[in-house]
Amino acid sequence: MKISKDEILYVARLARLSLTPEALDLFTRQLEEILTYMDKLNRVDTTGVPPTSHTIPISNAFREDEIKPSLPRKAVLANAPEAEKGNFIVPKIIT
DSSP states (O other), X not given: OOOOHHHHHHHHHHTTXXXXXXXXXXXXXXXXXXXXXXXXXXXXXXXXXXXXXXXSOOOOOOOXXXXXXXXXXXXXXXXXXXXXXXXXXXXXXXX
């Protein structure tokens, strides 16, 4: 797949990069090779191949959410240095 130097310069400008003529030639050649390889991969027949996100099977290790009784509010606030209207009072750290 051909990519032009103008396209490379356009992307470089979007990325706020200044390229020397040597770097422009190098990036043009490298990106052309990458795009040519990607074009080859796009031509591979993948009919019947399921999409994968991992090469090995994985499973979620999380447990199901279960509603359990919590501590009574008065018992929790009994250990608080300061409490007001059923809430913890903490020092202000952002001014």
